[in-house]
Structures are given as C-alpha cells and as structure tokens.
Amino acid sequence: MPEKSHKHVTCENCLSRQNSLFGSFCGEEVDLLERQKSCSYFKKNQPLFIEGSAPRGVYCINEGKVKIFARGEEGKEQIIHLAAAGEVVGFRAMFSGEPYKVSATTLEESNICFIGKSDFLDLVDSNPTLRNGIMKELSKELADRATFITNMAQKSVRERLAFSLLMLQDIYKEEMINLSREDMANFVGTATETLIRLLKDFKEEELIATHARRVEILDREGLLRVAGN
C-alpha cells in the first residue's frame, strides 16, 4: 500500500519547485524545464546514483527523501546530507568534472524528476539567476560542512545525536522522524548500538518518545541544551 505512487506533476504546478533552485523560473523557463525533465517514481532504498559513476544529470525531489552518503574504508556509510522535497540533488559533480564522490539513495518512496546533464548545463549557462542560486547553494553547503566537520571533531556522540535529532526534525517537518537505527547512526557518526543506548537515555530524560522506529521530539529546548549549541 504505497502512499505515494507514480504521478506526473508538471513543473508549473510543482509545489516543490517553488523552494528549489528553480524557484525563480517563470513562464517560458518553466515550459522549457517541463519539456526537458522526466519524472519517475522511486521505491524505498533505490539508488539515484552511486559513488564513482559519472554524473548524467540532476535529480529534483518532488516528494520523498534522499540520503547522500560516502563510504569509509570498511564500506560503512557516512551520511553527509539528507535531502527532502524541493531539493535538487547531484549537481555538484556536474561542475567538478569528476565522478561522484558520494552516493544518493531514497529513504522512502519518492517522486523525483530527472534533468539530463547537457540540458541542465545549458540552463545554467543561459540563466544568471539560476547560476547565482547555484553558487550561493554551493557556498552555503560548504559552510554547513565546515560546521559538520567541527561537530564531528569536537562534540561527543551524545551531543551530536541531540543536534542531529533537531536537524532531522527540520527535514521531517510535521512528520515524525522515521529512519532506521543504522541510517541514524550513520548520520550521527557512531555505532548502531551506541545510538540506541543514547536514544534510550533521551527517552528516560523525556527529551523524546519513540513509536516503533519513529522518533518524536518532546523537548526541543532540552535537546538544544544537550547539543551545547
């Protein structure tokens, strides 16, 4: 019983587009985008692209969520970023001229549109607003990753988990956080067992509640305090 099924949304009516890189598009531009994109339904845990492959285009998330991750030596995933509706994924490697250094996989059923590399690059070339949006996005992400690195290096797992839960809540919006313990651990950067133990601690401290695998935030302030942020 998939809640989401294959739908063909036009770019014009796409709510996700409003907040995306293409938010500034209007009239003719939207039509062009509409003609160039193809829309697909992705099952849960389906890869969009994988580390080492050459970029073929960009993915615009209409509905659903995607994890972006790298693999360490032992093959353990490290989730670098979680992308939700409205985000455009996979465009970074288009500019570096190198193969993907990360992989992207859906976390739930998703509707995702695809725009081919040359079409996308043409858009970027001809549209200064889009270009500036991309440069801004790249720069912001760079700053985010500086913070990410600092947190990894200096915070305890407990602090990182509190911080991560707050980030996750922002991504899941009204919904409850719904991630496998392993994915959550790979986001926080810890072992699954450690993550579970800390979730239990947080439950006991009434910072969160769990409903099966889903996690409900009870005390934002408290978590913020634990995160030391």
Add this chain to the structure above:
Amino acid sequence: MPEKSHKHVTCENCLSRQNSLFGSFCGEEVDLLERQKSCSYFKKNQPLFIEGSAPRGVYCINEGKVKIFARGEEGKEQIIHLAAAGEVVGFRAMFSGEPYKVSATTLEESNICFIGKSDFLDLVDSNPTLRNGIMKELSKELADRATFITNMAQKSVRERLAFSLLMLQDIYKEEMINLSREDMANFVGTATETLIRLLKDFKEEELIATHARRVEILDREGLLRVAGN
C-alpha cells in the same frame, strides 16, 4: 630575521597566479587585476578575516600559508583547510550572502594580495572562465569535505594523523612540516597530548622524524598503510 618581507609582485609576474583561479587570465585581464589588487605583508598568526564578519573581498596568497578554521562550543579551533601559495581564500562567503562561518589566519609570514568585493564580483560576472573555475573549485571542495567528514566519523585518531601528515606534506612541498602541536591537533581533530603521543609512536615506528617542531616524513608508504587509504 624575516625570510619574507613586503614585496610588491605584479600579477603579470606572479608565479602563484599561474595555478590559481586567475590562471586563465591574460593580457588585459591581468592588467585589470593588477590595478584592482593591493598587496600586503602579513606577520605570522595574523588574521585575514574572522568568523561572523562580513566578507569584504578575497585574498590571493602569493607567499606563505593560511589556516581556515571554525571554532567549536568551547572555542576550540577546528582547522578545516590549509591554504598555500596560489590559493584564493575567502570567496566562498561572497556568494552565500552570509557572514563568514570560518576564520582565516596566517601560519607564517606571508605576502597576500587583496581584491575588493565589488571588483571581484564584477570579474566573476564578466568572465565565464573564472566563473566556471570557481564553480569547479566549490564543487571539488564540497567533495573533499565529504571525505573529511567521513574520515572524522570513521577513522581512529591514529589513522587520521597518518592521513593528515601526508596531506600536510603536499602542502609544505619540499619543506618540512612546520606546525605547532596545537594546530596539528586541531587539524587532525584530537587533543594536543594525544597528538604528541601518536607522533612519538610514529617516530618509534620510523615513519617520521622530528627536528624540533618540524616533522619529516620518512616512510610515505608506511603512513599510507596506517591511514588505511
């Protein structure tokens, strides 16, 4: 007895420029750059810009080295990047429209040129090659940071140190690595004491040698093996 003193190098003759973002510039473009830049001498440990301030322009390193770092909760530095001659520093925040999220400070005496914000942005607007170079640079850096995050999250301090020493050697080229133990620890992401103990281990394993604070790499292969990369 400063080995480096204030010199005014013209962009045209600047060897560092060749490898920099401005490497593609020729004739008239170089002249324009020359007119817009101002060149200054920086003492050791002198800040170029600090976290929280608004970007005023970009810094092109002619001679010397610069650390880019963020500060964690307790004010502890985390070095995100080390920049050497030829690198242009501080342009990321120019596009994000936000204040700097990181600080930059010289690690040694340096000669560094400055280009004001509006001049730089004009250059970017009018020069597609520069623009593409920047987008490429931003994307590559983003990929590097994904690896950085993964290393932080999954590698032991010992592994990270081995890896870091190899990176440092690339930055210091022919010279020996010359960093305070604290800076080195802040790059690796560990406590100074731990760093010192591990350096001692590496010495005993004849992977490195030390000459006062300077570190000499004796066995690249060995370090690579320790780094597990």
Add this chain to the structure above:
DNA sequence: CGAGCGATTGAAAAGACTCAACCACCGTGG
C-alpha cells in the same frame, strides 16, 4: 637570568566500540 609558553609525560577516568546474544516484528509459504 627569570617568566612564560609550547612541548612532553604520567596516571586515571570516561566515552565509545566490539562482539555476542536475544528479542520483536513482519511477510512468506505450507
């Protein structure tokens, strides 16, 4: 020559990880 900072060492404690086992839920096939 003394002050002070950076480098180094020691000892103890804390935080996290690993490994192993167990549980709980879910869909399948009989």
Add this chain to the structure above:
DNA sequence: CCACGGTGGTTGAGTCTTTTCAATCGCTCG
C-alpha cells in the same frame, strides 16, 4: 491460520581508545 526465517532493534559485558588533569621540561624572549 500458524510455524519459519529473516531483518532490524535492543541489551549486556568487556576492552580499547582517547581525553582530562596535573606536573614537568625546555626553550626563547625580554
């Protein structure tokens, strides 16, 4: 309808890494 198998979640115990704190050393700068 229920037993079965499998995956993901949870718990316990022990170990190892890393940090912390305190103290010492050594050198450079005034």
